[in-house]
Amino acid sequence: MPLVILDCDGVLVDSERITTGLLATMSTELGWAVTPEQSVEQFKGRDLHEIRDFLEERTGATLGDAFITRYRERMAEQFESRGVPAIAGAAELLDWLDDAAITHAVASNAPHSKMALTLGRIGRPRWANGWFDRFEGRRFSAYEIERWKPDPALFLHAAQRMGHEPANSIVVEDSTSGVRAAVAADMRVIALADLTSPEALAEAGATEVCRSLPEVANLLGRWID
Incomplete structure (x- = not known):
């Protein structure tokens, strides 16, 4: 049986709209006006330190660690006020992987503290801390190794x-x-097209592009059978 490695934000939890929207707001506050759509294109999937450095270059401001701290504070506030639902089909996909005894893990550019805020909100009371606990021992963060996608190290x-x-x-x-990281790691990669276009994901090197997690599950079933 193969190992299935799942990204967190945008694959398991619908958090990307909140985070890219917040980055658009904070960029505009710094004097570089960005729409939510442009924020998705510019920031989605990138390391927060890289985003900070990019904004310093664009705006001429010295942001430092204070920008990252404030972003995380505002992100947590928005997660609390707006909620972070699971991506449609995520629960069914995870249950199918469990039932089929297919080893799976989550690997994210985000720190474990962020995954606790997102994964931790889904799956209670079956797990005390939701899916954060569900992936105990199978949850990996780029912050553990200080190398972020598109580097394949994670x-x-x-x-x-x-x-x-x-x-x-x-x-x-x-x-x-994330697709480029998987390709560089010599792994097959299924891309889930939602905020990012199928064309961009295919161009990045995705083995297959799907429009929904049920479609992903069907494809995995064919590959693994």
């Missing part, structure tokens, strides 16, 4: 920790940076 780290070879690993991603 996916290689997850596969190594789970005892699988890259060639026997399948990644499910929704960003071009």
Whole structure:
């Protein structure tokens, strides 16, 4: 059986609209006007430190760690006020992977503290801390190794920790940076097209592009059978 590595934001939890919208707001406050749609194109899937450096270059402001701290505070406030639902079909996909005894993990550019705010809101009371607990021992963050997608290191780290070879690993991603990371890791990658266009994901190197998680599950079933 292969290992299935799932991205978190945009694959399991519908948080990207909140975070890219917040980045659009904060960019505009700094004097560089960005629409939510432009924010998706510019920031989705990128490391927060890289985004900060990009905004410093664009605006001429010295943002430092204070920008990251304030962003995370405002992000947590919005998660609390607006909620963070699961992506449609995510619960069914995870249950199918469990029932089929297919080893799976989550690997995110985000820190574990952010995953606690997103995954932790879904799946209670079955798990005390929701899906954050569901993935205990199978939850990997780029902050553990300080290398972020599109660098392949996170996916290689997850596969190594789970005892699988890259060639026997399948990644499910929704960003071009995540797709490029999986390709660089020599893993097959299914791209979920939502905020990012199917064309951009295919151009990044996705093995297949799907429009929904039920479609992803069907494709995984065909590949694994």
